[in-house]
Amino acid sequence: MELRHLNYFVAIAEKGSITKAAKSLNIAQPPLSRQLKDLENELGFNLFERNKKKKVKLTAQGRFFLEKAKYILNTVDGVLVEAEEFNEQINQKLAIGTTIYSSQTMFKQIDLFKQHNKQILFNIWESNSVSIMELLKERKIDVGYINEELYDKDIETQTIVEDECVCVLPQPIAKLCDRDALTIEELSQLPLILLTSTTYSGLYKQIMDTFNTHQLDANVQCECYDSSMLIQLLSRDYGVTIMPKSSISKCIAKDYVILPILDNPWLPKTKIVWRKEGYTPKIAKSFIQSNLYS
Incomplete structure (x- = not known):
């Protein structure tokens, strides 16, 4: 089993279709189907239920394996980032997600943080609170700002602004x-x-x-x-x-x-959110602490 097999499996599960997954992965459908079948043969059980409309649905074993596959892939991504940080091969870049209603709070925190981290670069995503949580879990952002009372066992939340x-x-x-x-x-x-x-x-x-x-x-x-x-x-x-x-x-x-x-x-309340598990870049940890104690 290789990491690419896990990536293929996760893509199929998220798209709900081998055809759509193949398109998103930029590979042909027949090879992707074969890779999935090889993975199922190696595991000894079916990951998906198939139907005539070419849609796939996760089996009970598939749902369990999806959670573990995502954990493995996220862990590997974290190890790579940590290794690159250790060797100082990447820029000081921070990916932040915010709702429109949290944006002014975010800008104030960025201004404060840049006073002591002048070389830092930013990627900023604007979306709704639910999507911000998903972006965190997908490791597309390091930290987020939301305005809703949302709970996720994999996400830490802390209120930083109480508003009207x-x-x-x-x-x-x-x-x-x-x-x-x-x-x-x-x-x-x-x-x-x-x-x-x-x-x-x-x-x-x-x-x-x-x-x-x-x-x-x-x-x-x-x-x-x-x-x-x-x-x-x-x-x-x-x-x-x-x-x-x-x-x-x-x-x-x-x-x-x-x-x-x-x-x-x-x-409404503005909350800062970040991942509980997996590696968090040092610059993101520092930014979170700045928000919590400013």
């Missing part, structure tokens, strides 16, 4: 509104632009659940899946949005009216 949401209004809408603070009912009547995700989770779900609980028919003008589109819509006075106070940049604070929410039901 505010309403962000373009100047023309703020003049018509003429308020110093907004109630939930008043918010529901304003034209709302809300950032959502394919998982229907996070702050969007909390907002909609609150309106439903209060039996309010929210005036949602647009749901968007991209943070840059949200800013574009705000700049064109399409409506108002609801954001954690800590996520508001200097530009937004300058160009828009920020109003508090009375009896605020939305009190």
Whole structure:
């Protein structure tokens, strides 16, 4: 058994199809099928159930072996990174994942960290909280920032910011509104632009659940899946949005009216997350510690 066999098996399991896995691995399907059959013969049991639609489903043994295969591959990746670090063959590079609502917290932490680590380089991924957790487990990022109460036995989490949401209004809408603070009912009547995700989770779900609980028919003008589109819509006075106070940049604070929410039901937390197991690069450990004790 070789590492490539484990890589092939994991790819097939994640894609749910030998055809799709072959495409993602950039190899032909027949050789991949043979490699899978050789692996199953060596193990002495079937990893997948096959059907006529060329889709595959993990057997009970396959589910067990998938967890172990991922652990082995992640361990090998960690050993390689650790060895490269030991020989100083790689740059000081840190991969970070963040939600749009955690980005300002992330930038503040990066600014502080760079004061003592001037040569560090960054790869930054923006996604939703669920996807950030997956990126961590896939070792595509070293550390992440999320805003949801998520649990995973393989991930450590620590709250670093306790927050409250505010309403962000373009100047023309703020003049018509003429308020110093907004109630939930008043918010529901304003034209709302809300950032959502394919998982229907996070702050969007909390907002909609609150309106439903209060039996309010929210005036949602647009749901968007991209943070840059949200800013574009705000700049064109399409409506108002609801954001954690800590996520508001200097530009937004300058160009828009920020109003508090009375009896605020939305009190999000920003959490830093990292892997429990496997090797964590020294620069990532240092960055995590900086976040926890700053």
